[in-house]
Amino acid sequence: GAGVSQTPSNKVTEKGKYVELRCDPISGHTALYWYRQSLGQGPEFLIYFQGTGAADDSGLPNDRFFAVRPEGSVSTLKIQRTERGDSAVYLCASSSLDRGSYNEQFFGPGTRLTVL
Amino acid sequence: QKEVEQDPGPLSVPEGAIVSLNCTYSNSAFQYFMWYRQYSRKGPELLMYTYSSGNKEDGRFTAQVDKSSKYISLFIRDSQPSDSATYLCARGTGTASKLTFGTGTRLQVTL
Numbered sequence: 764g765a766g767v768s769q770t771p772s773n774k775v776t777e778k779g780k781y782v783e784l785r786c787d788p789i790s791g792h793t794a795l796y797w798y799r800q801s802l803g804q805g806p807e808f809l810i811y812f813q814g815t816g817a818a819d820d821s822g823l824p825n826d827r828f829f830a831v832r833p834e835g836s837v838s839t840l841k842i843q844r845t846e847r848g849d850s851a852v853y854l855c856a857s858s859s860l861d862r863g864s865y866n867e868q869f870f871g872p873g874t875r876l877t878v879l
Numbered sequence: 880q881k882e883v884e885q886d887p888g889p890l891s892v893p894e895g896a897i898v899s900l901n902c903t904y905s906n907s908a909f910q911y912f913m914w915y916r917q918y919s920r921k922g923p924e925l926l927m928y929t930y931s932s933g934n935k936e937d938g939r940f941t942a943q944v945d946k947s948s949k950y951i952s953l954f955i956r957d958s959q960p961s962d963s964a965t966y967l968c969a970r971g972t973g974t975a976s977k978l979t980f981g982t983g984t985r986l987q988v989t990l
Contacts (some may be wrong), residue, residue, distance in 0.1 A: 767922070805885070806967070806969055806978075808979070814973065822977070860975050863909045864930075865930075866973070866976055870922030
């Protein structure tokens with residue numbers, strides 16, 4: 764079946780601009796996660812949705828970052844007034860939460876954001 | 880101190896070698912550990928998961944957790960060029976929890 768998809772695959776923008784990154788999770792997965800991966804680093808948690816609501820947004824670095832999941836499926840990560848330090852690969856993952864005591868997250872290919 | 884620490888490598892081994900990849904962790908609470916493999920310009924994919932102690936084997940891969948030393952290991956037997964990737968260890972604490980990742984170790988298996 765289809766995996767997690769993310770669009771666009773690449774996004775180049777100028778400092779100060781607004782960007783939106785989209786994630787389509789695996790159909791039926793109730794949990795959705797956003798991570799950010801800087802060059803040479805592991806993914807860093809940003810936010811987690813259970814259904815339509817943000818269950819944990821403790822990883823969002825500041826109020827320029829915002830994410831929504833209005834219908835409990837597709838999610839959009841929004842970054843206002845982008846800064847060069849926002850350049851990274853933004854990964855989305857989804858989970859069915861049916862593995863019992865561990866959380867198997869399925870990752871998309873990521874959106875590579877470059878802020879000039 | 881980071882929750883999960885991992886040597887970034889790179890690590891280069893000849894085809895057929897046994898590879899040992901390692902992480903250390905700092906928290907003693909209930910948790911599980913996962914190993915993800917990430918090919919260049921792709922998302923991570925889950926290889927294995929283990930709970931707080933013991934070994935788990937799956938084909939050429941063995942995951943090991945040493946609770947006393949807070950050490951997590953992934954062993955790859957008979958390594959292949961197709962195993963060349965970045966290997967990420969990750970820690971989770973609940974059914975729906977976020978994952979905390981190490982830096983990742985870049986592995987190159989040469990012919």
